Amino acid sequence: MYSSMIGGLKVTQNQASKMIGKQSRSFVYDAFVLFFHVRADCVKRRYIHKMVKEEQPESVNRPDNTAFTQQRLPAWQPMLSAGIIIPGFVLIGLAFIGIGVALFVTSRSIQMLEMDYTGYEQNSPCFKCSDESVKNCMCNLDFNIDTLFKGPVFFYYGLSNYFQNFRRYGVSKDLDQLSGDMDAFLDPTSDCAPYQYDGNNKPIVPCGAVANSMFNDTFKLYQIVKGVKKLVPLDGKGIAWWTDYNIKYRNPTVKPLKNAFNGTVKPLNWPKPAYELDPSDPANNGFINQDFLVWLRTAALPNFSKLYRRITEGDYAEGLPAGNYSLEIAYNYPVLSFDGRKKVVFSNVSWMGGKNEFLGIAYLVIGSMCVVMSIVMLIVYAKFKFPEED
Amino acid sequence: MLRRRLNRLLGRDERIADRRTIYVGHRSGSTNDAIIPPKFCDNRIVSSKYTVWNFLPKNLFEQFRRIANFYFLIIFLVQVIVDTPTSPVTSGLPLFFVITVTAIKQGYEDWLRHKADNEVNKYPVTVIEDGRRIRKESEKIKVGDVVQVEEEETFPCDLILLQTSRDDDTCFVTTASLDGESNHKTHYTVPDTGRDLESLNATIECEQPQPDLYKFVGRMHIYTSNQDPAMRSLGPENLLLKGATLKNTQRISGVAVYTGMETKMALNYQGKSQKRSAVEKSINAFLLVYLCILVSKALVCTTLKYAWQGTPGQDEPWYNEKTQTVKETNFYLKMFTDFLSFMVLFNFIIPVSMYVTVEMQKFLGSFFITWDKDFFDPEIKEGALVNTSDLNEELGQVEYVFTDKTGTLTQNNMEFIECCIDGFQYKYRDASSELDGFCVTDGPVSKLQQKAGREREELFLRALCLCHTVQVKEPIECHDQGDGLMDQVDGLEADGQETSSLQEQRGFIASSPDEVALVKGAMRYGFTFLGLESKTMKILNRNNAVEMYELLHVLNFDPVRRRMSVIVRSKSGDILLFCKGADSSMFPRVRQEEVERIRMHVERNATEGYRTLCVAYKYLSAEEYNQADKGLREARLALQDRDEKLMAVYNQVETGMSLIGATAVEDRLQEEAAETMMALQGAGINVWVLTGDKMETAKSTCYACRLFQRNTELLELTVRTLEDGGRRREKRLHDLLNEYYKKAVLDAPPVKGGVTRSWSSTNQDYGFIIDGATLSMVLNSSESNSSRYKNLFLQICQNCTAVLCCRMAPLQKAQIVKMVKNSKGSPITLSIGDGANDVSMILEAHVGIGIKGKEGRQAVRNSDYAITKLKHLKKLLLVHGHLYYVRIAHLVQYFFYKNLCFILPQFLYQFFCGYSQQPLFDAAYLTMYNICFTSMPILAYSLFEQHISIEVLLDNATLYREIAKNAMLRWGPFLQWTLLSLYHGLLFFFGVRFLFSNPALQDNGQVFGNWSFGTIIFTVLIFTVTLTLALDTRHWTWINHFVIWGSLAFYVFFSFFWGGIIWPFLKHQRLYFVFANMLSSVSTWLVIILLILLSLMPEILLTVFCKPRGSNARQMKHRLPSSGTSTIFMLSQTASTHSFSWSD
16 A cells, blocks of 8 residues: 555654654644644545555554644633723723823924915915916915924925826836936836827936926025015925935936936926936936935825925024015916815924824824723623623 | 347447457457457556646646636736736736645645556566466556466456466455455356466456446356357456455466456546535635625726716826827727726735635644544554545534444444244353353243253254354464364364364454354354355364355345345255344245244344344255256346346245244444433434334434433334324324424424524423335325425424434435435535445435444445544544634635725725725735735634634533534624624724825824835734734644744735845835835834724624633533443333433
8 A cells, every 4th residue: 555655754754753852842843743744644645546565554543642633732722801801901091092192292282384375266376377378487475473383394395186196107107217227218118108208209217207297386485584585494305215315216327417318308397307406416416306206205195295395404493483484486386277286384293293183183082992991891890790700 | 120220230339338348368259260359448547637748737727627716817817918007916926826836736646646656557467478477567467368466466457366376266355455344355266267277268248347346247158169158157256356465375367357447446436526515605605795895896996987087187187198099099998997907906805815725724624633542443543534624614514413323323343142042042141151062051031941942953053153154264374273273173072172262262254243243152052163165164063073064055145135045055965045134024034933932032132222133944955956046047147137136036045934043132332322422412413323223223222322311202103103003004104294293393392593402301302213114105105295294204303302214225324314415404414334334325415424343444435534433423523523613614704804804995095096096005915915924824723723622622512503504604704704804994094094194204204105005004904914813813822823923023024125125126116115114103103003903902892792602611511421331231211210311
């Protein structure tokens, strides 16, 4: 029969178990036993041939008396009982309430100033610019801060009803180009279509919808001190992820950068090519321009905001003092065609990030829910006595 | 004319179809014209399915025939062809994984089969060709070859025995590898062939190959130069089966009749019908629901997409223009591709790996049955055997157990208790065990202290010694000793004591243990059967003289006739027929005046639970004998309807006999039979006993097993009760059925919870008894009544605690099983038996269990599970069945749950991304979710979970009821799980969505993008799904710990790794540092913790408020009264003083 085969396996198994130590309940041994049993029994079961050579040695048939084969492995058998759950819930509830309070207080302390500048309404200062036919339109948004806006202040721009998470949009970029691969400059990936080649069949660099639709409104913030506009320095560094800026995206190594772009055209919507995004600072130019990188990190939801600048320098390192301010907007980005909105947001951040009431409230609600539930359970428990504790 | 020719043609065709002609040694028959050698298959055994060349296509084809695999193939193809949100890899890789794993497994198994095939096919054999002996490979044997086999070799194909080295034209064979029977079987050569094989000129006509191992009909024409061809009948006793082993015989030669795949062995291993478990049906139903969900999700999304795009500016905003080709595509085609894209996006809702996991669980899980040392029987040195792992969970769902009596409830370990000769009772007492003389057979309970005449006694004992098919086991050491024994026997006056002790040790082998018991019983009274040598039976009589009888014919036992006979010729030349059989089949065939004296004894013995046989004899005159002899020979030569013809002759011969006496043989109850039956009933299982035995015997067995109890009211529906009233049987049947129906069904208080049997004493228990004849009346009565009767019968039986069906033919057993199986609610049935007569019901029931008993291995071979003792059934069902069911049910529900809450956020995200089929999770996560991150914990759970410990399950049979009727896989629990996954899915998505209302989540003010969004959700998902399983795990072995915490750790590790490197083969590097950045945000940590806790909360509360069942159960430890080693003997229903009431 198949005895010889099984016998062979058993022998190895026995030897093995001797080697490892008969009494040991080690993982290795159990796994080993499992493996060999499976092998042997597999042979035994699937194997229909009945070649009778000799009778099986009888001891082979006896099942191994190990904890594993007998399903008697030592086991931890936790039992969730009221005795554990009630104190557990109280503890969790209290902890959650604690965290919730901290979150809530922190979130409350965060100052945030949001201003829509789409120019949808007639009385809006940017109304004149909302007409797409007007080129190079500038508008000013005046606002006033009552108390010190504690620094560092973060300056976001926000878009609504803007779907950066469209599937075709999201994939419409060529990472090879963006990591400085010159071959990809002349032959962009087809994912970029219809932003792959321009009308003259010249390759677009950087290609794709994401790059093409890069947000190009620019802002200048002035504090109006005694009628005089004082420019608030905006810091454009450190607004993109460190890894994006340093590792993921790279410029081609060609110097000067401009030469790398020979034979290519800029994205159709861009006023200037990629190598002129920030001519003043080569470390912020080309594909590692931080505004560009921020834009490339596509937003999760159709209403989003992205970091534009940080206010960390000069007189404003401590924050924006109370007073009148004027935001000078170079209005280039059309949103009304798809019923979108644009806004600017000034905010400071805490350890938990930007202002987010949801988290604090959720923690408070759930924390108190836990406490209430444990009280209810306690009452039920005291009244009816769960049967098990008898 | 034409028609006649056609008929002839057809007739010939038919003849070809049902028989084959074989030319022994390829020599032509009577004439010298060239034979057209008929084409038969060669002697190659091919059990392998594949060859190297066709493995890939064939295996793939077979795998893709599975609906799930095919579904994923389609999805994969759609992904390849259509522009879809996820790359083909995401569904291709899991599919590839599943297919590869399965292919490797099947390939490995097939490789083993190939190896085995080769071993068999290349085995060297000796073939005699033209007088020369040629060594050949086994596979080269052709039908008609004369093959020589040595001792201890296996037969390479099915052979007709022509020549043997033994003097008595016999050879011995064991068929252990075929049917597990290890006794030596005697086979006979065909007469007149053995002398000169080289010149033998013969043809064999035999039936076409058929799988029945014990049936063979054929005839041989032997041509000698000048005479008419002689004809010899061939039966199974001439046929040596491939796979059997030659024993105790130096060498035999035989002619190959069936080769290769046409041998009986090969035919027997082909396709046993697959049984499917109820769980699989549930899975399919759930799959259907999920498919509907999938399609409706895709439909909803497609519809909404086009509705949403209707508003101006949404369809094609300036920042995301469409390519020219997309613009030009037909609108409806676009719609259709969108629909397909959504399907692809949501396809993960159908759990790809579930089938693999379920299969692995079943395969690996079944080893725990084989490994269970409680199932190991030290006597036969074997444990349980699992023939199919597909039905593990079905063991936890059994509602009806159909059990055989003999060998299953009882040990089939027969002991001769008493006999009655001419109406006088002889009781053998163990206490006075001297064997010298018949006077020891005292204890004549017969009040008159009388004995039958000595002549009658001896006749009776001779009958016992002669009328059987028992073999004497030859001393294995050497033959000399046997001869020595014979010598001793011859001159044994002096040391009779010694001889008798030797005789005590003498081993007898028989197909039925009754026969051994009878022969041994006769031995105690001084008549010893010494053996059968070349048609001569030797008996050592009380005077220690050897009597010789020539065995002329054996009229074999069969369950329909229920008797067997031998025809022998004594030394003096008298021809005697001895017959023994069941009383019902004997009484009509003997002289009536003798019946009454013996009937009383038989009935009393039956009541006490003994198996009774009546013994009769008759003298045959030479004329009668010749007639019978001729009839028998003719019938044996018949190729068609041989059995029917034989039966007719048997019935004709076995008439007009005179009854000598009756025997009573005790069959002890199996160990713990009563406890097992009580446990089964406690588990809410209806136990039906189906036996071929007499009603009285069976009834007392039922009492002893406590299937019937003292207060059980028996509803009898037997031939006896039918004949009571004196009215027409049909009328009476009708009345009785209605009466019982009223009693058991209508008047019974409504039972809560279906099958539960109330243990309170207020409820009247009913037991139902029916016999074979009545059953066939119920089933086969006139058309109009048949279904009504059947219905009534079923309903009565369902309200009875136990049902006894006696006098059943094997097919009737299967009929009953089928009837119950197809009754309302299609309950799960289990048949357990040990003998060939149980095979039909074992095959019929949902789960067939064979007992490795004394009646051969046929039941075991046809069963799904085989155990060694009845008592193991308790653990098999209550522990293994229960655990397997809970495990697999949880596995299935969990799989659907985790896939729904995996895909639901993805679905919800469509509402926030303009229905653009944007995937929420990265492709790597989509791919790995099912095959890496969440597969191992559930597999470990489904292998090791013991929500209730083994001891508790064994002690509390009632726990079995909690999972009855597929309790964990009905729509209720399915809905629960679905709701849970909906809750989880909604929670994950909206929790994170509200967090992202301000995406500046880091303390440096930087914002998170859409991949961070998805990764946070995915992290919550993985942790919640795994911890949900952890909450459900009640039995944490180190493996569970390892796998659960390991999976989570692996996820974290993988995410770091995946996001930590710029992978050259990836186009987008979407996840580059996303995970690490995510963890650098405190808010993310807080939201992850919050969501996980919130998701687990309902589960925790549920476990606290609805007490886990195990802890309740631990309280209610019903102590089952133990019945000890009760036997029927101690416990006939009349003498019982035990009380079995449950009230305390």
